[in-house]
Amino acid sequence: MSQLYHVREFAELAGVTVRALHHYDRLGLLKPSRTEAGYRLYYLRDLERLEQIVALKFLGIPLKQIRMMFHRGANGISESLRMQRRVLEEKRRLLDSAIGAIEEAEKATPSGNRPDSAILRKIIEVIEMQDNMDWSKKYYSEEAQAKIEERKKLWSPENQERWTKEWTDLFRDVEAALGEDPAGAKAQGLAARWKKLGEGFTGGDPQIIAGLRKMYQDRPNWPAHMQHRMQPFNNKNVWEFIQKAFAADKAAD
Amino acid sequence: MSQLYHVREFAELAGVTVRALHHYDRLGLLKPSRTEAGYRLYYLRDLERLEQIVALKFLGIPLKQIRMMFHRGANGISESLRMQRRVLEEKRRLLDSAIGAIEEAEKATPSGNRPDSAILRKIIEVIEMQDNMDWSKKYYSEEAQAKIEERKKLWSPENQERWTKEWTDLFRDVEAALGEDPAGAKAQGLAARWKKLGEGFTGGDPQIIAGLRKMYQDRPNWPAHMQHRMQPFNNKNVWEFIQKAFAADKAAD
DNA sequence: GCTTGACTCTGACGTTACGTCAGGGTTGAG
């Protein structure tokens, strides 16, 4: 009973390394008694403590915090666990995105040995898409966010790609038509395309449209890399031209 | 065109910190040109490289490896990605276990402020159960493993707890009955309980039983902490007694 | 008593991807 263990034995008993025990000792997490020569001596009751440490560590809780939990005594453990769960769930979200990005890239470049740059571009695309979603969140109301979550499911990277291309094309076409009459047939055709594409994302939902408008007006505060990515769409004349075309359409009613 | 950027600008353009750019520079991941005074100068084409770095980093690939990927040129990126996906999936498995353990603990200790030691015990239980599953895998054939995966779904921590308790109780009862006649009514009753409990885990499947037997016979090679946890079941006399009782049962047929 | 092998101790450096000073040049405006 009340047997004594040397580090090696105790470490094996608990399934950890000797060095880890040294570490916990120095951090004050588990301080064994010592022989006269300075050898560490562990009792069986130390095992319980060690198991708790290992368990909390498994949950991703840093050692310093574990020490605090022990130190502050009983209260607060369940509080720490609630917090830790949120942390872990956030980590899982990121992991899922990363795995998803790789999957998309593999899907998009079948066994064929596409040039690696294509794979990378695909990944960047997927990540940026997720990133945009995340960043632009703050412009939408809670309700609008929920609606976007819904629509997101339809937003495969392929769609995203096609959609980007269509906007780019349309913008270029409008740019080329800047000299025309905003009420003319050509301008009206472009305006129709514009409207249709816009509805592809907003679904015509007024809350989403409102968010988009808010986002657009906040342009000066966008992070630099967003401004950079939006640069192709930065031609003020194009926006004004389309405004006029819409106005002309309305006036024609 | 071909605009030049100072670190700060370039960092904001890409959404990273200046210090990160210093870091990538020193690691040889992205080496900008310099002014005479030693200031870093980035070109727009550096942005592409940087975006690739950020993307691969997002996938959890260490910087050194990213450098190697660039260095070894085109081939091998998709290979790296396949590997990385496996790494990430393994991480997700661990994350899920951790989250699961916390959930179980929260479920088992409802809002009531149970002593924290109870919460910790619960977590340790859940983790050890997963750990056991993992460790004991090697004793089972592929088929048996698949079958166990199936049965695992029924194995809530509550069941696990009850099961452990019943085995402990049964073992204690047998120990108390060691003096009796193995063919007697009392011994036969115990043998029946034994058999029933055993089937609770094996489901009577011969492959699982075989794995269990293999595991039991390999006892000397179990890790120390498993031996420690199995210590309450280490009374050889009990096993022999039960063997005799089974034999007597068969002989009575 | 001495050697030997198996253990144990502590201290120091390495790992990862930067963050955070600290001390010291550079540049452009007034």
Add this chain to the structure above:
DNA sequence: CTCAACCCTGACGTAACGTCAGAGTCAAGC
């Protein structure tokens, strides 16, 4: 010339140990 705003490098810190390295300890065999 000065001042603010940038830029540079180097050094230390972070988390949880792993990996030596140099040195002491213990029990056994000769």
